[in-house]
Amino acid sequence: MTTHPALVLAGLSIGFALASSAISIAALWMPRVLRMVAMPLIALSGLSATAAGLLIMIHGGVSTFELPLGLPWLPWHIRIDALSGFFFCVIGVVSFAVGVYGPGYIRSFENGRDSLPALGGFTGLFLVGMLLVVLADDAFLFMVAWEVMSLSSYFLVAFHHDNAANRRAAFLYLLMAHIGGLAILLGFGVLASFGNGFAFDAMRGAHLSFVWASVTFALVFIGFGMKAGLVPLHAWLPEAHPVAPSHISALMSGVMLKVAVYGFIRVVFDLIGQFHWQWGVVILTIGSISAIMGVLFAMMQSDLKRLLAYSSVENLGIIFVGLGLSILFLGTGQMALGALAFVAALYHTINHALFKSLLFLGAGAILHSANEHNMEKMGGLLRRMPWTGGFFLIGCISISALPPFNGFVSEWLTFQAALQSWQLESGVLRSLVPISAAILALTGALVAATFVKVYGVSFLGQARSRPVRRARLVPLSMRYGQGILALLCVFLGVLPTSVLELINVVPLQLMGHGLVHATSQGWLWLTPISPQTASYGAFLVAVALVAALILGLWFFGRGIRRTRRCDAWDCGFAPPVPSMQYTATAFAQPFRRVFGLLFHINEGVERQNDGRQRYSLSMKDRTWNIFYAPVARAVEAASRRVTRLQSGNVRIYLGWSLATLLLLLWVIA
């Protein structure tokens, strides 16, 4: 069997990433090397990963390879198929943009105290880990790559370790990543023992009863769900993602979460290979809860990067809603609909990777030029940074699922899948699915509200602090990095049919079913089920919007072009000053009031000793008290019990050793 060119390209991308890592560690005393060599290598790695992914998706087929590494009796199996090809594209595109963006961004670190070799080294390793997870074809390599990904990202989260809060966030991340990793390992354990082998091929052949299959499903859902930040396992995500450098946040939110989605799809759709509607209901419920809670949390934040991190929870929720619908349909025998929901989930996966990275890079640009991540101090940035402002606006419209940008397409597909629930036999399911669609609609509208707040408070109005008022343009490389992602957001929104045809290969190869009619009406029309049921002419909508805009500008702006500048009217009160503007907290106030029950909110005005009034607001996640605090208490109590063993008396220690030895002998015998 000859090696597929896609596999060669995939190897090349891993090689580039490794080289980037090695070079930045080697160039200990020359911080400029990181900017000049290591970041471009990341971009190259992303480019070849994208090429590999596209190649395998266009040509189809599967290619495998064995590396003589790893354990003596278990060489590393590598395999690239349509599914991994798709995720290669996701990883590749974002890494490419990050690689382009990076040189400008890390320049500001060069005079700081933070260790640049560590940043570059772990960035490369992080990328290698993610690429290898997607390539792995046995549980052993998968887990090794998974841990490389988790550990290297831990060091990246802890990069600004001067700050105690960052260290705490990093530790929480490490802890949760390992609990998740343990659950995944156990899931693989079940599969391996039924399939007699750690290779994925052996696991595919395993015949699991419903109970064991469900146990495996639950384990991997917990494991990958923890990495993907599904509620209630999301607590680490809004802590860890914002504290990393912005281009790393883009990689973590845009790509690493997608690797968790990949793992989930690989294990559940491919390795377990059986579908039960009960699982679908579970995923659908958790996904819906994540979506709505994620966006509500995001709405309440005033730290830009934290807000974006919470919004990732919401988007991963939407992806899992799609996957849940897919399993639900597949489990009830509706294969074509299952494929539709699956494609919708994948489409949202790439969309989220694009616009979330774009937004994180935008947040990084603000951080770079105004040194500010608190929205309450921003304002008027559109005039200071028009490029970043424009790209950020595209990201905001895309993430708010508004036509004609890409977020809308995947949301539309998910709605179409949910609307086909009338084909289900069970009345309960038939009414449950539309309710989750309604939650999706609420989520979508809340996302729009959240990003109106983000854009309105940070980019419009007047600057609320001095550095923001003096923000300057970011370097060209950073603008290019954002521009690439913004262009792709537009492309995926305006030409969904071509993208869909490509994605369609994945369910065809994985489940043997794909979308039949999706693009049967030509490239203009997106008709996921049939032209009579629903169609969307994204390109025509975009063309009509642009044409009508140009016509309108020409028609109305023609003779009377006079526009005079004056002070803002504001109902005739005193001319508004920056501090009179609506703040992020103020914008969220009605939402806090309506959805307040879901949070722990302490809000009030106190009169201080000097007679001045002070407004205070504290918000807490209820899941802390419900899920995390009891677990933490139990672990603490258990460890306190265990410390009783530690009496300090040598003879007792020896006694314990003897007892352990006897126990082990008894177990072996």
Added chain:
Amino acid sequence: MIIESWVLVLLQVLLYAALAPLLTGWIRKVKARLQNRRGASIFQPYRELYKLFTKEARMAHTASILYRAAPYIVFVATWLAASAIPLVATGLPTAAIADVIVIAGLLGLARFFLALAGMDVGTAFGGMGASREMLVSALAEPAMLMAMFTLAMTAHTTNLSSMVDYQMASGNILRPSYMFALAGLMLVAIAETGRIPVDNPATHLELTMIHEAMILEYSGRHLALMEWAAQLKLMLYGTLLANIFFPWGIALKADMPSLGIGLLLVMIKLAVLGIVLAAGESVLAKMRVFRVPAFLNLAFLLALLGLLSHVILEVGS
């Protein structure tokens, strides 16, 4: 045939833009009569638009480029959404471009820019209006889609034109799910178009306004476009209610007599809806902002009941 239908599309689009101020004028007139006033002529909105278009536009020093672009985007997106809703005839090509979810999306796009424009100048009122508008729309969105889903699950399509065709073909069956969906959608329409009791289009009382607060700073042609877009939106929702739930008379063929009848009937239907709206606005008082969620929850509940009654009562139909 293709050209003919696109001409029809163009005609319908122009009709929307041309008739929208008339509907607003009609509602104002009816409201005035109900309040024992003579009221202005029903053509007054045209005069106002003309006046605004010929006036100079003023902009705050702090306004950015988005502030200038927003009126055009808001108007165009609303107009595009309207063009996909069958007004006098079904089976037009625009219906295939945008189904009901796309229409909701386009309205969302218009709202997004409206709210951003409100925040652009950096006044307190603009932000307040934007925040409230987004809250109201966030709560209205699930109710609207739920009502639409009820129809979509009955007609097995999200294409509005096909929905109307289905309604016409299946005859006058009284479906409980439709009644609930209609009631829910009416409440949503009131909230989305900013009418009493959710918002008062005639108010400039600082603390109660929502829509007016966002366009407070606009003047001249920008204001005209914003006002026109609001009138279009009102007409859009009116047509949606009138033609989806009561599609009688809509032209299924593209010949002169049936188009004429279609236009006449849709104008009568809109006039009746206008009277209902004006009567409602005359007897109700505006609610407090924080009572609006309860109002929209009711809308959602009605739409949900519609869906459940479809699932329970109308299985297999």
